[in-house]
Amino acid sequence: MFEVLIDQFWSLTIAGVALGFIYVLVSLGYTMVYGVLRMINFANSEIFMWGTFGTIITSRDIFGYTQTSAPATGPKLALVLISQLLMSMAVAGLTAVFVEYVAYRRLRAKGTNRLATLISAIGISIVLSELMRLLTDSRPVGSPRVLEKIILGEVWGANLRLDTIVTIFAAAGIYFLLERFVKLSRMGKAIRAVSMNEDAAKLMGVNLNRVITTTFLVGGLATGAAAFFYITVFEYTKFNIGFTMGMAAFTAAVLGGIGNIRGAFYGGLFLGLLEVYASAVLGTQWKAVTVFIVLVLVLLFKPNGLFGEAVQTTRA
Amino acid sequence: MASTRKTLLKLDNVTMKFGGVTALNGVNLEVKEGEILALIGPNGAGKTTVFNVITGVYKQTSGIVDFDGISLGNQKRYQVTALGVAxxxxxxxxxxxxxxxxxxxxxxxxxxxxxxxxxxxxxxxxxxxxxxxxxxxxxxxxxxxxxxxxxxxxxxxxxxxxxxxxxxxxxxxxPKLVLLDEPAAGFNPAEKVELAATIKRVRDAGYTVLLIEHDMSLIMGISDRVVVLDFGTKIADDIPSVVQKDPRVIEAYLGVPADAS
Amino acid sequence: MKIRNYWNLRDFGANLWENASRPKRVAIALISIGFVALLPFMGASFLATPIASYDAVLVYPVGMFVLMSLGLNIVVGKSGMLDLGYVAFFAIGAYTMAILGTTTKLNTWEVMPIGIALSMIAGVLLGIPTLRLRGDYLAIVTLGFGEIVRLVLLNSSWSKGPNGIANVPMPPNIGPLKFELENQKVFFWVVMAMILLTIWMIRRLTVRRPGRAWEAIRQDEDAAELMGVHTLKYKIWSFTLGAAVGGAAGVLYASKNLYIAPEMFTLNVSILILACVVFGGIGNIWGVVIGATILGYLPDRIRFISDARLLVFGLVLVIVMNFRPDGLLPRKKREKAIVKREANA
Known part of the structure; x- marks a missing residue:
């Protein structure tokens, strides 16, 4: 049962770290919105899914790559990859802003109860995924290979594949940029102020609507970047791909202490590794089950997350 | 006479900290059966925190809350209510x-x-x-x-x-003990008079009352005893007329307008 | 304001009922039940559905949707908890029927209590860790749970994996009433009886202690607990009763469909049922019944909708929540009638 895990420990670990960084970025979409709204951004999974399509459309329809064309090299490679990344971020960021505008804003202005907002958010995520289902006729969509999966070298018997390495370094870079943004920029400070104390922030002259829109945007951008890396590694998407990703990233966010950006980092990496190891031991079909069990266990025994801030159990 | 009555609620050296902030600092408090005890103090003195600790909303950092011989420390909120605190x-x-x-x-x-x-x-x-x-x-x-x-x-x-x-x-x-958290907030003087009568009737019907209030005339009119909190520490505990003259109490309120709420 | 009163179906119904004497109420109830019971005979009218057979549509989706919506309404409407994995209980009921029906001699009515019990146990097991937490966590955990149940069914050998279970037995005949595939009137009447039983149960509980406890929890959970309501207990009860209704619906569904497979129990079902509850009016039994009837029936009547069914339902959720959060028939507000009476006096 454990042979696979022991034999391929290091290659699994590398794959797990890459997957972990993708989770880190998607869980930012959950954790940041939760920070300011104290509400789960239910549609984040579909924002991710739209981002994956943004990535594929860029290479397939703008740059004309097909399943049979040769991978790009040199400056062209950089151009295509960066365009894909930016497109994915743009699509996801705009979708996130759209979600906030349609599903959250009106209800927030009315001050209706949380249940209504939750249902509205679920509604919008169904709309997003169904729209894509109808557009793609429920079919999976493959991504033409832009980045050749060259093996760069070997460490402890594990292959270092180019796409995995790019994912790890670029995703880590984006994460640190975002963290800097929230820590240092004026807007980032406003976001943190709102998540600590909304009323006080309002009194200090923070424009709440702008802060919330920005938070959705930043969360969407992170999720969009994750979508790009996901496509680079897995080269495939489908209208319902968001569900599993959403569950996992949300679990990562809770694991790290939702509302806490650093927590998303640890939670995402932890979950990425756990998922890869668990799949090696139990088989990939039980991946989602493992994630779910982790989520329930964390909520049961450590609802504040392993690394961070409190999940408020009451509204007192 | 009041001192011979049975103690219904007793806070023994209760401290409540939120992170680095100490909301209550070693508070001792006794509520005797059948009395109206007023809990006063400037804003942020920790009055509502006392209520929240008693009713189980917060778990005190240290100290004992004893109600009628039962420690409230490990009780769930609905159990506290069932024991007779509302x-x-x-x-x-x-x-x-x-x-x-x-x-x-x-x-x-x-x-x-x-x-x-x-x-x-x-x-x-x-x-x-x-x-x-x-x-x-x-x-x-x-x-x-x-x-x-x-x-x-x-x-x-x-x-x-x-x-x-x-x-x-x-x-x-x-309940045996009723905790009233600023029951007169937003009332005009006539309503306050009426409320004072109601609270007295509640006491006369056999309930014990612990009351947080800002309106001094209301408090002086109905309470048997007054406890003053300032920055989470008890600074006075006596009958209204004595507390009123206590220099520490006056100091604590100094600079705070009389009608502060 | 005045004009709206004429069109206010809820007040119209409430007035009719409140002003009626006891025999008159019995008559109203019997006539309504009789009318609904005759619905399967109206297949030749404009109600006819183009593709599926009309009386089959009345059983599934319409009847089943109404039943499940009533069950989900106990959880979402009465106590304000968002359960997005309701399909899991439906699946547990259905698989209990399928497995026991194909491997033992138990018939549908004998499996029914077992299916209900298993759903309730699942409800308790899921409820204990999650119901302590705030609402949005419950939503996402139940969402995951619904999907996990499906994945387990898909990947396990005892459930025959993706192939599903065929040859589930039909219910045994009740006296002269025969269960048939081509003619599903009897199925409809059974669903109807289950719906009536559920409505009876909800009404009973609503006016007594449990209903008050749920109502208090829904409106202000902390205040409820501080006023002595054992919130966790009542939340688990609410969750479990909802699960029981879902399980019962599942048992009957398996026995009607004769074949079940994991793909029938996707997240979509949970969302559809939620949309039914929200569309009709969260918390209001009659609103839920009407909402589920409309949303269950329309996609079969209008072919265009059936392709984009889920898209439409998603839009229903967003639009209703933003513009008419109380749904078609809002929660009853007794005060109105009382104030009106005072004004007239």
Whole structure:
């Protein structure tokens, strides 16, 4: 049962770290919105899914790559990859802003109860995924290979594949940029102020609507970047791909202490590794089950997350 | 005379910290059976925190809360209520979509035995308890003087009635000790006089009252004893006329306008 | 304001009922039940559905949707908890029927209590860790749970994996009433009886202690607990009763469909049922019944919708929540009638 895990420990670990960084970025979409709204951004999974399509459309329809064309090299490679990344971020960021505008804003202005907002958010995520289902006729969509999966070298018997390495370094870079943004920029400070104390922030002259829109945007951008890396590694998407990703990233966010950006980092990496190891031991079909069990266990025994801030159990 | 009475509630060296902030610092407090004890202090002195520790909203960092011989430290909130401690809220928290009567009936449920199965099949005990609760709740509304509003939704009641309904709901749980958190907030002088009479009636009916209030004339008029908190520490504990002259109390309030709320 | 009163179906119904004497109420109830019971005979009218057979549509989706919506309404409407994995209980009921029906001699009515019990146990097991937490966590955990149940069914050998279970037995005949595939009137009447039973149960509980406890929890959970309501207990009860209704619906569904497979129990079902509850009016039994009837029936009547069914339902959720959060028939507000009476007096 454990042979696979022991034999391929290091290659699994590398794959797990890459997957972990993708989770880190998607869980930012959950954790940041939760920070300011104290509400789960239910549609984040579909924002991710739209981002994956943004990535594929860029290479397939703008740059004309097909399943049979040769991978790009040199400056062209950089151009295509960066365009894909930016497109994915743009699509996801705009979708996130759209979600906030349609599903959250009106209800927030009315001050209706949380249940209504939750249902509205679920509604919008169904709309997003169904729209894509109808557009793609429920079919999976493959991504033409832009980045050749060259093996760069070997460490402890594990292959270092180019796409995995790019994912790890670029995703880590984006994460640190975002963290800097929230820590240092004026807007980032406003976001943190709102998540600590909304009323006080309002009194200090923070424009709440702008802060919330920005938070959705930043969360969407992170999720969009994750979508790009996901496509680079897995080269495939489908209208319902968001569900599993959403569950996992949300679990990562809770694991790290939702509302806490650093927590998303640890939670995402932890979950990425756990998922890869668990799949090696139990088989990939039980991946989602493992994630779910982790989520329930964390909520049961450590609802504040392993690394961070409190999940408020009451509204007192 | 008051000192010979039985102690109902005792806070022994209770400290409550939130992160680095100490909200209560070694507070000792005794509430005697049948008295009206007022808890006063400037804003942020920790008055509501005392209520929250007693009712189990917060778990104290250290110290003992003893109610009628039982330590409240490990009790769940609904158990604290069942033991005989009821409270009102500074910011009214009635169940707005229920009628005034239903608000009180829901509170009276706490001492009843029948559960969901009994309700479903209409067991005799469940039916009997329903009638008992309804009558008891109506009685309480009459006692507080708001029975004419019994069928109105709580959210549509006038402000003053809502405040009094909060007291009625607390009495509904059949408490020994009633904690009133600024029951006169937002009242005009005439309403305050009426409220003072109501609180006295509550005490005379056998309830013990612990009261947070800012209005000094109200407090001096009805309380048997006054405890003053400042920055989480008790600075005075005596009969109203003595507390009023206590230099530390005056100092604590100095610079704070008399009508601060 | 005045004009709206004429069109206010809820007040119209409430007035009719409140002003009626006891025999008159019995008559109203019997006539309504009789009318609904005759619905399967109206297949030749404009109600006819183009593709599926009309009486089959009345059983599934319409009847089943109404039943499940009533069950989910106990959880979402009465106590204000968002359960997005409701399909899991439906699946547990259905698989209990399928497995016991194909491997033992138990018939549908004998499996029914077992299916209900298993759903309730699942409800308790899921409820204990999650119901302590705030609402949005419950939503996402139940969402995951629904999907996990499906994945387990898909990947396990005892459930025959993706192939599903065929040859589930039909219910045995009740006296002269025969269960048939081509003619599903009897199925409809059974669903109807289950719906009536559920409505009876909800009404009973609503006016007594459990209903008050749920109502208090829904409106202000902290205040409820501080007023002595054992919130966790009542939340678990609510969750479990909802699960029981879902399980019962599942048992009957398996026995009607004769074949079940994991793909029938996707997240979509949970969302559809939620949309039914929200569309009709969260918390209001009659609103839920009407909402589920419309949303269950329309996609079969209008072919365009059936392709984009889920898209439409998603839009329903967003639009209703933003513009008419109380749904078609809002929660009953007793005060109105009382105030009106006072004004007239």
């Amino acid at each position: 409270r009102t809220f500074q910011n009214i928290r009635l169940w707005g979509d229920m009628t005034a009567l239903e608000n009180v009936i829901t509170a009276t449920d706490v001492h009843k035995k029948s559960g969901l199965v009994g309700a479903l099949f209409g067991f005799p005990r469940a039916r009997r308890e329903e009638t008992e609760n309804r009558e008891r709740a109506m009685e309480i509304l009459r006692f507080i003087g708001i029975d004419e509003y019994s069928d109105r939704l709580a959210k549509n009641l006038p402000y003053g009635v809502q405040r009094r309904l909060e007291i009625a709901r607390a009495l509904g749980t059949g």
